[in-house]
Amino acid sequence: MSDAPDPDSKTEEPTEKKIHDALEKGNVPQSREMALFFSIGCITIIIYLFLYNSAAVLKDFLSFFIDSPGSISIADGRDAASLLQLVAISVGTFLLPIVCILMVGGILASVLQNAPRIASDRIEPKWSRISLMSGFKRIFGMHGQVEFAKSMAKLLIITIICTILLNSERNEVVNAIYSDPTRIPEIMLNMAMRLVSAICVATVVLVAGDLVWSRFKWRKDLRMTRQEIKDEMRQSDGDPMVKARMRSLAQDRSRKRMMAGVPTASLVVTNPTHFAIALRYLPEEGGAPMVVAKGKDLIALAIREIAQKHDIPLIEDKALARSMYDHVDVDKSIPPEFYKAVAQLFYHLYQKKGVSPAISPAPKSP
Structure with a gap:
């Protein structure tokens, strides 16, 4: 039984790769x-x-x-x-x-x-040419x-x-x-x-x-069936299911690594439940506060639970938490536009603890 697709099922226009392959073969x-x-x-x-x-x-x-054959001499x-x-x-x-x-x-x-163009396929012997x-x-x-x-x-x-x-x-x-x-x-x-x-x-x-x-x-x-287009995309870009699985595994590893850093945070800015940004700042380390974790919804809830388990202060600031979620990256220092707001949070946090803050309300950008 022939595996060739039904011509009536070839309803899709040929892709650039199909056209290129046809031209390379001399078609x-x-x-x-x-x-x-x-x-x-x-x-x-x-x-x-x-x-x-x-x-x-x-x-x-x-x-x-x-006219003059006699004048021709052939000795x-x-x-x-x-x-x-x-x-x-x-x-x-x-x-x-x-x-x-x-x-x-x-x-x-x-x-x-x-x-x-040179196309060796055109001169190769094929049974269909003499069939x-x-x-x-x-x-x-x-x-x-x-x-x-x-x-x-x-x-x-x-x-x-x-x-x-x-x-x-x-x-x-x-x-x-x-x-x-x-x-x-x-x-x-x-x-x-x-x-x-x-x-x-x-x-x-x-x-x-x-x-x-x-x-x-x-x-x-050169028209193709939908299945042929899917197979071609899978060959050129990889199996979408495999790629999705790999992305999911990479995200899981990144998420676990991020959660492992939450216990080292100094405070967590919340929305209060939809967003959570875990910040780390130690005066002896110097520099601007570092983002150790961020998340929304379920991840934000997990960050809050880990923070509560390790007695890390939770500070509610809806506008700041939402804004920082969109503009900060994990394992990087906060951008300069958040210096003043974050410095005030640490300032009030240290005052509640009765400790003299070691950072200024507005750290200067290097």
């Missing part, structure tokens, strides 16, 4: 009609710029063999090689520009659609139907253009029978130029439609 949107359009365009350029003059030069060169193999070399150079001079233009057009047709069932699906599936429709559209366009053009040139073709035979190649070339130009213009709409379709089909094939 890119490719319009075949673009390559055809560039080929026809290159043929048009060849006909207009090179074929007429180059063909005339080649015709004059080759006519020499027909040995060296003469034959020289003659063949001369013919090859002349024919090559005629064909080289044509081949170069077609080659450049083919490269541009691919480069303008997608950036060139009869896969081939049957490609031919009679949606992709095959679209390709068949495009082929029929191209055939219809070319048939209509050829019919219109030949009908318009009917008189000239008939008159060419009674004219100088040497004008027939020129007539045929002119007709070919008009025919290829018309086909090139007519296929622009087909190429534009095929470009849109190829990209739409490509993204549709």
Whole structure:
């Protein structure tokens, strides 16, 4: 039984990672009609710029063999090689520009659609490429139907253009029978130029439609199921359940370490029940008061219980407790904006104990 997901279940757009992986494997949107359009365009350029003059030069060169064969002396193999070399150079001079233009057009047709990249996966042997069932699906599936429709559209366009053009040139073709035979190649070339130009213009709409379709089909094939997106996120970011468990364990360890420091506090500022800030200050240690623990709700209640168990004073100051909870960090000194308020708390605390306070009401910022 196949593990491949049902195409109908692929309702989600592909992620950036899925698109990147597809591009790296050589799976890119490719319009075949673009390559055809560039080929026809290159043929048009060849006909207009090179074929007429180059063909005339080649015709004059080759006519020499027909008009004056007796003037050609071939005494040995060296003469034959020289003659063949001369013919090859002349024919090559005629064909080289044509081949170069077609080659450049083919490269541009691919480069303008997608950036060139090396994809070894495209040349690896795969059973699906020679499988009869896969081939049957490609031919009679949606992709095959679209390709068949495009082929029929191209055939219809070319048939209509050829019919219109030949009908318009009917008189000239008939008159060419009674004219100088040497004008027939020129007539045929002119007709070919008009025919290829018309086909090139007519296929622009087909190429534009095929470009849109190829990209739409490509993204549709890359669509993912919701489960595939979840699996991809789990692979890239880690299992959310494991990460949540790790965060929970880290928070528990941090909370236990913080609670272990509450007995060393000098006083606890409360809200009275929703917030609790445990502060430590010993004159001999110097510096500003240190935050040894803070918490809200259940953690605040736990801090209060530990403080009561160790006879640590609880001082109720709703505004100060709430403000300090939002702005102080555990195991760090209080910010300068709380110096005055906290110094007053310690001042009154030491007065109640009948001990001369060792800190000033407002410690100076270093």
